[in-house]
Amino acid sequence: xxxxxxxxxxxxxxxxxxxxxxxxxxxxxxxxxxxxxxxxxxxxxxxxxxxxxxxxxxxxxxxxxxxxxxxxxxxxxxxxxxxxxxxxxxxxxxxxxxxxxxxxxxxxxxxxxxxxxxxxxxxxxxxxxxxxxxxxxxxxxxxxxxxxxxxxxxxxxxxxxxxxxxxxxxxxxxxxxxxxxxxxxxxxxxxxxxxxxxxxxxxxxxxxxxxxxxxxxxxxxxxxxxxxxxxxxxxxxxxxxxxxxxxxxxxxxxxxxxxxxxxxxxxxxxxxxxxxxxxxxxxxxxxxxxxxxxxxxxxx
Amino acid sequence: xxxxxxxxxxxxxxxxxxxxxxxxxxxxxxxxxxxxxxxxxxxxxxxxxxxxxxxxxxxxxxxxxxxxxxxxxxxxxxxxxxxxxxxxxxxxxxxxxxxxxxxxxxxxxxxxxxxxxxxxxxxxxxxxxxxxxxxxxxxxxxxxxxxxxxxxxxxxxxxxxxxxxxxxxxxxxxxxxxxxxxxxxxxxxxxxxxxxxxxxxxxxxxxxxxxxxxxxxxxxxxxxxxxxxxxxxxxxxxxxxxxxxxxxxxxxxxxxxxxxxxxxxxxxxxxxxxxxxxxxxxxxxxxxxxxxxxxxxxxxxxxxxxxx
Numbered sequence: 001x002x003x004x005x006x007x008x009x010x011x012x013x014x015x016x017x018x019x020x021x022x023x024x025x026x027x028x029x030x031x032x033x034x035x036x037x038x039x040x041x042x043x044x045x046x047x048x049x050x051x052x053x054x055x056x057x058x059x060x061x062x063x064x065x066x067x068x069x070x071x072x073x074x075x076x077x078x079x080x081x082x083x084x085x086x087x088x089x090x091x092x093x094x095x096x097x098x099x100x101x102x103x104x105x106x107x108x109x110x111x112x113x114x115x116x117x118x119x120x121x122x123x124x125x126x127x128x129x130x131x132x133x134x135x136x137x138x139x140x141x142x143x144x145x146x147x148x149x150x151x152x153x154x155x156x157x158x159x160x161x162x163x164x165x166x167x168x169x170x171x172x173x174x175x176x177x178x179x180x181x182x183x184x185x186x187x188x189x190x191x192x193x194x195x196x197x198x199x200x201x202x203x204x205x206x207x208x209x210x211x212x213x214x215x216x217x218x219x220x221x222x223x224x225x226x227x228x229x230x231x232x233x234x235x236x237x238x239x240x241x242x243x244x245x246x247x248x249x250x251x252x253x254x255x256x257x258x259x260x261x262x263x264x265x266x267x268x269x270x271x272x273x274x275x276x277x278x279x280x281x282x283x284x285x286x287x288x289x290x291x292x293x294x295x296x297x298x299x300x
Numbered sequence: 301x302x303x304x305x306x307x308x309x310x311x312x313x314x315x316x317x318x319x320x321x322x323x324x325x326x327x328x329x330x331x332x333x334x335x336x337x338x339x340x341x342x343x344x345x346x347x348x349x350x351x352x353x354x355x356x357x358x359x360x361x362x363x364x365x366x367x368x369x370x371x372x373x374x375x376x377x378x379x380x381x382x383x384x385x386x387x388x389x390x391x392x393x394x395x396x397x398x399x400x401x402x403x404x405x406x407x408x409x410x411x412x413x414x415x416x417x418x419x420x421x422x423x424x425x426x427x428x429x430x431x432x433x434x435x436x437x438x439x440x441x442x443x444x445x446x447x448x449x450x451x452x453x454x455x456x457x458x459x460x461x462x463x464x465x466x467x468x469x470x471x472x473x474x475x476x477x478x479x480x481x482x483x484x485x486x487x488x489x490x491x492x493x494x495x496x497x498x499x500x501x502x503x504x505x506x507x508x509x510x511x512x513x514x515x516x517x518x519x520x521x522x523x524x525x526x527x528x529x530x531x532x533x534x535x536x537x538x539x540x541x542x543x544x545x546x547x548x549x550x551x552x553x554x555x556x557x558x559x560x561x562x563x564x565x566x567x568x569x570x571x572x573x574x575x576x577x578x579x580x581x582x583x584x585x586x587x588x589x590x591x592x593x594x595x596x597x598x599x600x601x602x603x604x605x606x607x608x
Contacts, residue, residue, distance in 0.1 A: 140315075141314075141315055145322070146546060146547050146588060147547075148547040148550075149581060149584060152550075153327075153581065154326060156326075156577075236448075236449075237448070237551065240448055240551065241554065241566050241569070243569065253448075256448060260448075260452060263456070263460075263467070264460070264467070267456065267460075270452050271452065274452045274453065277449050281444040281445055
């Protein structure tokens with residue numbers, strides 16, 4: 001990657017250079033994302049989805065529980081742009097509220113994952129010794145377990161529901177991020193600037209949180225961006241086999257799961273939520289690819 | 301190398317025990333009991349009947365004892381009787397369903413590896429030209445879109461719009477096509493992406509340039525010099541691929557009505573069929589652990605630079 005032109009200007013005023021270089025990584029990364037058309041398209045779709053999720057109450061033409069038993073399984077019409085489901089509920093409204101579930105799970109679960117994974121990884125890497133050995137062994141065992149299998153197990157124990165999905169994804173998802181944080185901290189803690197901070201009298205928490213972690217941020221951000229679609233996929237997969245979101249709350253995965261039995265007779269039950277899941281996953285993947293390439297061109 | 305292999309095999313034991321323990325504890329924390337009546341809302345069974353049932357299934361013993369019994373029996377491939385299919389043992393069901401899943405998974409993996417390598421090589425050799433875009437697009441779809449969503453699209457396209465294949469079942473090889481492709485597409489995308497990246501790196505390496513410089517044709521350069529070295533990092537992917545195909549088969553088998561282990565797992569989940577669930581989880585666990593081990597050892601064989 002080439003150096004940004006502004007910083008190479010000979011004889012630039014000194015205060016200017018300093019204020020620029022302090023934000024240059026973020027600004028530079030942002031510029032690189034904007035140049036990536038797929039990432040921009042993905043970003044726009046993600047923003048739209050978040051807006052739909054936030055303003056679902058305003059956007060949805062009907063309530064997601066409102067049934068109309070006179071018009072069951074109806075193909076798209078003027079009244080119901082995406083048709084009605086087995087109970088005569090408006091598909092469009094249910095899809096709009098489904099976006100809310102997907103976004104909540106995608107973004108919310110990552111908060112939990114980061115809150116668990118980063119401290120454990122940082123502690124393990126920074127303290128080292130027996131703590132590190134114990135944690136790495138634990139992480140290794142967790143890693144050997146197929147992720148989705150474990151989530152399904154936990155869900156079947158806790159029962160369906162949004163809160164339980166958070167717990168299940170949180171319990172299983174922190175492993176990857178903890179591993180990554182540990183590796184970063186491990187290499188950073190030997191660097192001169194950290195040693196310098198310690199020599200100047202910075203205590204353990206200050207060294208870790210002020211000096212080590214901010215420098216370990218890039219791979220964490222990248223793994224969070226890829227964690228979002230994974231969480232969305234997990235929710236959809238759980239709801240598809242019936243251990244995810246509780247009805248009547250609509251979820252795209254659940255709609256696909258219920259609709260696929262009637263695919264031949266009522267195609268619209270299944271097709272629209274399928275398209276929604278596909279678009280959402282693609283948008284987050286493109287955005288994630290863009291973020292990764294922009295933040296760390298070497299990671300590719 | 302030998303020491304490493306022995307150590308890895310010995311590590312399997314605690315890993316599998318931990319898996320068994322986690323599964324066991326999770327299953328017992330689950331509300332609802334197999335002693336409840338089968339029909340929903342029915343009157344509870346009489347206390348005597350419940351005690352008899354608990355005794356028959358060994359549920360009256362303390363937890364640690366139940367776990368020990370379970371482990372000892374599991375080693376002998378005895379997982380008890382299914383709670384849902386009361387006349388059949390879990391081992392019988394597994395013996396019947398595992399080969400189906402193995403066939404589906406094996407075919408999917410073969411398609412994924414062959415297709416992924418082909419797409420990856422095509423993309424790398426034609427970087428930033430037509431074929432590159434085609435294979436990158438295909439790979440991205442495979443990676444990003446969940447297989448149950450792909451299944452819906454495939455059924456509509458290849459069963460309804462163009463009636464080439466049946467919507468489900470597992471009777472003739474024609475039934476195998478759609479489930480296999482659906483299951484293969486995700487892993488294929490991952491392999492294609494990795495192969496492409498790895499090939500691009502190798503193609504720019506000095507020894508590839510040397511091979512070209514001495515007048516070698518494009519074909520031997522790509523297949524003999526570049527591909528061999530590009531494959532090494534791709535081999536590490538095979539471990540996670542087995543896991544992806546394994547868990548992916550739950551959904552694919554459910555949608556396409558394939559009578560395999562994955563479909564039984566989903567059914568036993570709703571039926572709270574403890575013995576069945578634990579048996580399936582452990583079977584997957586053992587299988588994946590062994591496969592991971594095999595991949596790690598293979599890696600050492602392929603790349604002599606690696607020392608254990």
